[in-house]
Amino acid sequence: MSEKIAVIGAGSWGTALAGVLADNNHDVRLWTRREEQATEINQNRTNHKYLPGFELPAAIQASADLEYCTSDADYILLVVPTKAVREMVQQIRTFVHKNTVLIHASKGIEPGTSKRISEMMEEELLETKAKATVVLSGPSHAEEVCERQPTTVTVSSHIMEAAEDVQELFMNNQFRVYTNQDLIGVEIGGALKNIIALGIGMTDGLGYGDNAKAALMTRGLAEIARLGVKFGANPLTFTGLSGLGDLIVTCISQHSRNWRAGYKLGSGNDLQTVLEEMGMVVEGVRTTKAVYELANDLDVEMPITTALYDVLFENKKPEVAVQQLMGRVRKHEVENMSLLLGTDFQ
Ligand SMILES: NC(=O)C1=CN([C@@H]2O[C@H](COP(=O)(O)OP(=O)(O)OC[C@H]3O[C@@H](n4cnc5c(N)ncnc54)[C@H](OP(=O)(O)O)[C@@H]3O)[C@@H](O)[C@H]2O)C=CC1
Numbered sequence: 629m630s631e632k633i634a635v636i637g638a639g640s641w642g643t644a645l646a647g648v649l650a651d652n653n654h655d656v657r658l659w660t661r662r663e664e665q666a667t668e669i670n671q672n673r674t675n676h677k678y679l680p681g682f683e684l685p686a687a688i689q690a691s692a693d694l695e696y697c698t699s700d701a702d703y704i705l706l707v708v709p710t711k712a713v714r715e716m717v718q719q720i721r722t723f724v725h726k727n728t729v730l731i732h733a734s735k736g737i738e739p740g741t742s743k744r745i746s747e748m749m750e751e752e753l754l755e756t757k758a759k760a761t762v763v764l765s766g767p768s769h770a771e772e773v774c775e776r777q778p779t780t781v782t783v784s785s786h787i788m789e790a791a792e793d794v795q796e797l798f799m800n801n802q803f804r805v806y807t808n809q810d811l812i813g814v815e816i817g818g819a820l821k822n823i824i825a826l827g828i829g830m831t832d833g834l835g836y837g838d839n840a841k842a843a844l845m846t847r848g849l850a851e852i853a854r855l856g857v858k859f860g861a862n863p864l865t866f867t868g869l870s871g872l873g874d875l876i877v878t879c880i881s882q883h884s885r886n887w888r889a890g891y892k893l894g895s896g897n898d899l900q901t902v903l904e905e906m907g908m909v910v911e912g913v914r915t916t917k918a919v920y921e922l923a924n925d926l927d928v929e930m931p932i933t934t935a936l937y938d939v940l941f942e943n944k945k946p947e948v949a950v951q952q953l954m955g956r957v958r959k960h961e962v963e964n965m966s967l968l969l970g971t972d973f974q
């Protein structure tokens with residue numbers, strides 16, 4: 629069945645997901661805040677800034693008119709950087725009604741409030757009630773989705789029926805969608821893997837090898853799970869697509885902006901210059917700040933996040949941060965995880 633779907637955000641991920649939905653014969657309206665980008669997409673079938681070299685499906689209708697895109701949409705998919713989520717929900721909430729399913733595909737935690745994306749969305753909806761909020765997350769770089777390479781993701785919601793509807797919306801032979809009941813775990817895994825990818829980029833920039841990469845990924849996943857479980861997440865979610873899966877792809881892929889930014893930092897560039905050069909969102913930077921604050925408030929041990937925070941915001945040299953991580957007091961590897969598994973999780 630063809631559904632009407634508004635995609636809010638014509639960056640790389642919003643455009644790629646609009647392409648999946650267009651391939652599935654839905655009525656797709658892609659909102660951009662730039663009129664000239666809407667014209668480019670509609671006339672040339674390209675998005676040269678974010679997805680150079682790709683031809684977009686003819687069925688995507690781009691527009692800078694938010695009302696045209698959202699007013700009678702069955703689904704509204706929000707795909708903007710975390711820092712823009714609140715202002716976008718404020719703009720779309722007059723077009724949300726009790727049958728609208730809100731989906732988001734962003735990955736981040738808000739500094740200052742420590743909120744997940746779905747929490748920010750629900751706050752900004754005020755008294756407006758949508759049918760459900762659903763998150764879509766997992767190992768999925770936009771470029772490979774546009775190439776229609778095999779990709780798997782997870783959708784999660786407190787309302788399982790809505791998650792299943794969203795699964796149906798996106799599923800096709802190249803894009804396989806799983807459901808997961810653990811909304812908290814799915815959002816935390818997707819946001820926090822960016823911190824570890826920045827760290828791995830940094831060690832690559834410093835010239836360290838695969839041992840360092842494997843160490844950071846493994847111990848990084850342990851600290852992501854440690855924080856997630858504190859919020860009631862199911863530890864097994866972190867072994868799934870939105871946890872380990874996304875951690876792997878973001879740490880090893882040539883497409884990862886977080887890895888690339890980390891690499892430039894490890895090669896000696898300063899943060900300001902790196903972010904200006906990227907021209908695309910590097911979510912891990914703000915998420916490192918948010919999670920560092922959260923870990924301190926909750927007294928959760930997150931040594932890799934702390935090391936990254938010191939490099940990004942306290943001018944610590946990356947090589948010094950690595951030495952300090954390696955010189956920490958000795959630990960038992962699985963002790964914490966077995967404690968986690970004894971915790972009451974959903
Ligand atoms: N790219 C990917 O492969 C994946 C990305 N994600 C996540 O998706 C989210 C979006 O990232 P992505 O598409 O990659 O980002 P990009 O950097 O590719 O594009 C950012 C988009 O957001 C728009 N934007 C920026 N600030 C605002 C604002 N204040 N109000 C409205 N729109 C704004 C930009 O518009 P303009 O061009 O006008 O500046 C642009 O369309 C992130 O959370 C990311 O982690 C998740 C999975 C995969």
Ligand SMILES: O=C(CO)COP(=O)(O)O
Binds near residue numbers: 766768910
């Ligand atoms: O989340 C992503 C892949 O699943 C995108 O990661 P980057 O933002 O690092 O490119």
